[in-house]
Amino acid sequence: MASQQVMSRLRWNHFRCLEPRSFADAARNLQMKFLNGRFGALIEHVTAADLQSPELGQMLRRTWLQAGLLVIRGLDLSPDDFASISRHFGVLGPVPAGREHAKLGPGGCILRIGNVRDQTGKLISQPSSTKENVLLDGSSQYRPAERLPVWHTDGTFKETPEAGTALYCRQAPEEGGATCFADAASAWEGLAFDQQRHLLKLDCICSLAHHDAKLRKRNPDYPMLTEEERKRNPPRRVPLSLQHPETGRRAIYGINSSTCFVVEKGQEVEPEKLERHELSGEEDDSVSILQELLVHVTAPKYTVFWQWKAGDLAICDTRSTLHCATSYNQQKFTREMWRTTIMP
Numbered sequence: 001m002a003s004q005q006v007m008s009r010l011r012w013n014h015f016r017c018l019e020p021r022s023f024a025d026a027a028r029n030l031q032m033k034f035l036n037g038r039f040g041a042l043i044e045h046v047t048a049a050d051l052q053s054p055e056l057g058q059m060l061r062r063t064w065l066q067a068g069l070l071v072i073r074g075l076d077l078s079p080d081d082f083a084s085i086s087r088h089f090g091v092l093g094p095v096p097a098g099r100e101h102a103k104l105g106p107g108g109c110i111l112r113i114g115n116v117r118d119q120t121g122k123l124i125s126q127p128s129s130t131k132e133n134v135l136l137d138g139s140s141q142y143r144p145a146e147r148l149p150v151w152h153t154d155g156t157f158k159e160t161p162e163a164g165t166a167l168y169c170r171q172a173p174e175e176g177g178a179t180c181f182a183d184a185a186s187a188w189e190g191l192a193f194d195q196q197r198h199l200l201k202l203d204c205i206c207s208l209a210h211h212d213a214k215l216r217k218r219n220p221d222y223p224m225l226t227e228e229e230r231k232r233n234p235p236r237r238v239p240l241s242l243q244h245p246e247t248g249r250r251a252i253y254g255i256n257s258s259t260c261f262v263v264e265k266g267q268e269v270e271p272e273k274l275e276r277h278e279l280s281g282e283e284d285d286s287v288s289i290l291q292e293l294l295v296h297v298t299a300p301k302y303t304v305f306w307q308w309k310a311g312d313l314a315i316c317d318t319r320s321t322l323h324c325a326t327s328y329n330q331q332k333f334t335r336e337m338w339r340t341t342i343m344p
Helices: 021-029 054-067 079-086 184-189 193-199 208-218 227-232 271-280 285-297
Strands: 031-036 039-044 069-072 110-114 164-171 179-183 202-206 236-239 241-243 250-252 259-264 303-306 313-317 321-325 336-342
Touching: 021 054, 031 303, 039 054, 039 179, 054 069, 054 313, 079 110, 079 164, 079 313, 079 336, 179 184, 179 313, 184 250, 184 285, 184 321, 202 208, 208 271, 236 241, 259 271, 259 285, 313 321
Parallel strands: 039 069
Antiparallel strands: 031 039, 069 313, 110 336, 164 313, 164 336, 179 303, 179 321, 202 236, 202 259, 241 250
């Protein structure tokens, strides 16, 4: 675990002239700790009521862009609270297709994740992508031989991929169920120049149908798209290296369980071949380049391991980070997470 760098109390004095006074008080008391180098920021001494302030939201958004990840502990949020706080970081996007059973909150903008069921035993959450023990001796670094942990960038299969993901923990298992985050921007900067130049030429082809077919092999409870949903969600292309539209930093991108091909920019894939990979959940051999990159980007110097407690809120910038879930005993424990999607 990387050592924690503690910043002195943030000096928000230039904000104190702003009204209302509650914002000035919140800014005066707020403290921050970086979690690994300059990646990941733990925000302390802030309440759920404080987080409704638009001024504080703007301040936290700037920190989010710089640190890539924000975490706040000890919050008691309603669905409306969670949605309102998420909106400080951008417009909220829809829950992906095939997850209607797990929606909640205003307009159905929140996705419930975990193993929560209703009184009849019906699953009302999106299950985890794996039931396996994905950590090896406590390490979250990617292991190509096992294809674990399942590190990914959110939303690469969407017409407009998101800018961020907000996660709120309603109920945490007593053991396991952590989430790991990786600094894909610093990892890109750690690559050799020749490797960067090669990766700049590549695109990832990402398919939601491929994603769901692949994950269903690991967990039979995982939902599948209907034929109509599949038609509304065709494969998308995203760059393997993304330049952040606000910070200008480049990051390793396009790594997702939906990624079924890696091709040169402008290269096309035969429709029959693409459909076969979509429906089978099998990757093309070209995707092996991502496995090599994952070993690099998930090295300890780039990662944060976060063990959830009920009341934790985390917001990651999906244009510059990757993350992965870890396993827990789903027969013994209940885990409930809420997720919102933050659009550019």
